[in-house]
Amino acid sequence: MKKRLLTIFLAMVFTCVNAQNSQVSYFMNIPQNHFLNPSFRPSSRIYIGLPAMTGMNLNISNNFFNFRDVFMKGAEISGKSFSFLNPDFDVARFLSRVKEKNFFETNLNIQLLGVGFAIGPKNYFFIDLNERISENLVLPGDLLRLAFLGTQNYAGRTLDLSGTRVDARVFHEAGFGFSREITPNLRFGVKGKVLFGVASLSGRADKMDLTVNNDLSATLNTDAILHNNGAIKFAFNDDGSIESGEALIGTFKNGDDIVKYLTNTSNIGFGIDLGAEYVISKRITVSAAVTDLGYINWKADDRTNDVRAKNVIQFHGFDFTKIYDGSITIDSLVKTMTDTLKTAITGTTPGSFRSQLPATFTVGGMFSLNDMLSVGAVSSSRMVDRQVREAFTISGNAHLWSIFDFSLTYTLANRSYNNLGAGVAVRGGFAQFYFMVDRIPLKWESAGDSQNKITLPANWNTVNAWFGINLVFGNRRKDQI
Numbered sequence: 001m002k003k004r005l006l007t008i009f010l011a012m013v014f015t016c017v018n019a020q021n022s023q024v025s026y027f028m029n030i031p032q033n034h035f036l037n038p039s040f041r042p043s044s045r046i047y048i049g050l051p052a053m054t055g056m057n058l059n060i061s062n063n064f065f066n067f068r069d070v071f072m073k074g075a076e077i078s079g080k081s082f083s084f085l086n087p088d089f090d091v092a093r094f095l096s097r098v099k100e101k102n103f104f105e106t107n108l109n110i111q112l113l114g115v116g117f118a119i120g121p122k123n124y125f126f127i128d129l130n131e132r133i134s135e136n137l138v139l140p141g142d143l144l145r146l147a148f149l150g151t152q153n154y155a156g157r158t159l160d161l162s163g164t165r166v167d168a169r170v171f172h173e174a175g176f177g178f179s180r181e182i183t184p185n186l187r188f189g190v191k192g193k194v195l196f197g198v199a200s201l202s203g204r205a206d207k208m209d210l211t212v213n214n215d216l217s218a219t220l221n222t223d224a225i226l227h228n229n230g231a232i233k234f235a236f237n238d239d240g241s242i243e244s245g246e247a248l249i250g251t252f253k254n255g256d257d258i259v260k261y262l263t264n265t266s267n268i269g270f271g272i273d274l275g276a277e278y279v280i281s282k283r284i285t286v287s288a289a290v291t292d293l294g295y296i297n298w299k300a301d302d303r304t305n306d307v308r309a310k311n312v313i314q315f316h317g318f319d320f321t322k323i324y325d326g327s328i329t330i331d332s333l334v335k336t337m338t339d340t341l342k343t344a345i346t347g348t349t350p351g352s353f354r355s356q357l358p359a360t361f362t363v364g365g366m367f368s369l370n371d372m373l374s375v376g377a378v379s380s381s382r383m384v385d386r387q388v389r390e391a392f393t394i395s396g397n398a399h400l401w402s403i404f405d406f407s408l409t410y411t412l413a414n415r416s417y418n419n420l421g422a423g424v425a426v427r428g429g430f431a432q433f434y435f436m437v438d439r440i441p442l443k444w445e446s447a448g449d450s451q452n453k454i455t456l457p458a459n460w461n462t463v464n465a466w467f468g469i470n471l472v473f474g475n476r477r478k479d480q481i
Contacts, residue, residue: 022057022466023393024423024436026364027376029405031116031470032434034126035109036362037275037289039179039189041124042116043402044432045474049114055468061105061136064097091148098141101163101387106135111468118474122181126191130175134358135168136384146212154212161210164224165385166203168231169355170249171296172196172264177273185279189289190272195357197267197296199230199249202355220313227353228306229267229298236305240346248303269296271357286365292357305347313344358384372399393421402475403427411438421464432472438464 025033031047032055033040049055113129140163146154177191205224212218228234235243252258271294277287315337359382366376373396380391391413398406404426411419423436444455 022421022423022436022438022464023378023380023391023411024395024407024409024421024438024464025434025466026362026378026393027366027374027395027397028407028423028425028434028436029399029402030425030432030434031114031126031472032111032466032468034116034177034179034189034191035273036291037189037277037287037364038126038177038191038273038291039187039275039277039287039289041118041179041187042472043475044116044470044472045118046472047114047116047432048471049111050469050471052110052112053469054114055109055111055466057107057109057464057466059105059107059464061103061107064099064102065094095145095148098144100141102139102141102144103384103387104135104137104139105384106133108133114470124179126175126177128173128175128177130173131170132173133170136166136358138163138165138385138387140164143210146210151212151216151218155214155216156212158209158211161208162205164203164205164208166201166226167355167385169200169202169296170198171267171269172198172262173271175271175273179275187277189275189277193271193273193294195269195271195294195296196265197229197269197298197355198261198264200227200267200296200298200355201229201231202227202353218315220315222313223310225306225308225348227298227351228304229301229350229353230264230304233303234305234307234347236347242307242342242345242347266301267296267298269355270294283368284365285368286363288363289361291360291362293359294357296355296357298353298355300350300352302350304350306350307345308348309341309345311344313340315340358382366397373397374399402472405434407436409438423466427472430471430473432470433468434470435467436465 026036027033029043031042031044031049033042110131111128112131113127115127116124118124140159140161142159143161143164146159173193173195175191175193177189179187179189181187203224203226205222207221207223209221210218211221231247231249232245233248234245237243252261271292273289273291273293275287275289275291277285279285361381362378364376364378366374368374376395376397378393378395380393382389382391391411393409393411393413395407395409397408398404405424407421407423409419409421409423411421413419419439420442421436421438422440423434425432425434427433
């Protein structure tokens with residue numbers, strides 16, 4: 001059981017996706033595909049989402065390593081099982097995939113409530129309440145190369161690390177949208193959203209120059225700030241340096257804490273989704289949408305100070321490569337760096353700021369072979385801070401009225417070209433169950449011996465899982481046949 005839990009945990013930590021919502025769902029007959037394009041309407045005349053069961057969409061991101069870089073194939077499961085801590089780790093192979101901007105991204109969308117209903121033959125309305133969690137960490141390539149090649153390779157050089165960024169936020173989303181048939185061939189949809197920010201960490205560096213001195217110590221000249229709203233409560237020493245920190249988000253001690261969390265409306269923002277679908281002929285349909293155009297205004301929170309580093313910081317003995325030869329342990333390295341940073345970072349007065357949602361532009365086309373089979377293509381471009389993350393998907397789809405939907409996809413994303421995905425939606429009576437995953441691991445490898453072994457996907461760096469249950473009533477497709 002513990003091994004299975006470890007496998008699941010690692011899959012969550014080290015996998016990635018570029019599109020926030022599953023590309024598989026685009027051509028499936030489920031109410032949730034209006035998250036990708038608000039002009040879409042399902043065949044059911046009414047749908048009701050079961051609270052917290054109607055939809056959960058999970059994505060966790062990195063764009064430069066996979067499981068093979070984490071565990072040595074066939075190695076004993078121990079501290080040395082982690083590839084990057086092993087002397088035999090192929091550093092050159094790993095660094096060949098390091099980019100100038102390396103990201104870790106996490107997105108979790110829980111649909112707490114969903115309702116959809118048709119009014120007349122042309123209009124369909126949606127109401128959604130969603131709980132959303134997102135995180136995006138960007139690390140410059142020079143920072144990773146320094147860590148794995150060692151300070152001796154950078155003596156006398158100054159590295160610009162100002163591209164380091166972090167954005168993490170938790171917020172509630174209330175959306176109301178509708179789609180309408182404008183002409184027999186054109187359908188338009190719009191969804192307005194009110195956002196309520198619960199907690200946020202947003203860090204930027206106007207300046208972050210790291211100089212490696214000839215004695216292999218390092219000097220960091222920085223001007224960086226971390227906006228902190230409702231996330232971490234810091235305690236400070238008399239000199240203003242950080243003594244400790246306590247997470248305020250996710251620590252529910254009783255029912256009152258949960259109620260306060262769900263009713264938190266301190267930080268208000270707004271968003272909009274726009275979409276259109278056009279039927280060129282009986283066989284060909286095209287569509288386009290832009291989603292998550294929006295922002296959240298964060299007020300100053302007296303509970304949580306912002307923190308700032310605007311000074312020169314001296315580092316000694318932080319060479320990551322010394323872990324390989326056993327000179328230091330990773331715990332001692334982390335403690336050394338943490339102690340140095342704690343004394344260099346000071347608290348500042350809480351301030352207000354604005355965070356943008358990562359907008360996504362999507363275009364798609366579908367060719368119907370007959371009433372039950374179709375093929376489609378979807379292109380998604382997602383703006384995350386100053387990065388554009390692309391994904392392109394082709395799919396084969398089967399539709400048996402509103403009873404059964406199946407989609408098999410192939411996706412080019414994240415510089416990966418073997419991404420097979422699948423989705424299925426089954427309706428029995430008034431209940432519809434759906435499950436989708438954007439990447440199915442094709443190659444697996446084992447770490448450990450026969451007594452203590454875990455099996456993991458070898459090259460898995462892209463995944464997107466989405467599942468849920470809907471109550472659906474009426475069948476427009478059946479009525480039209």
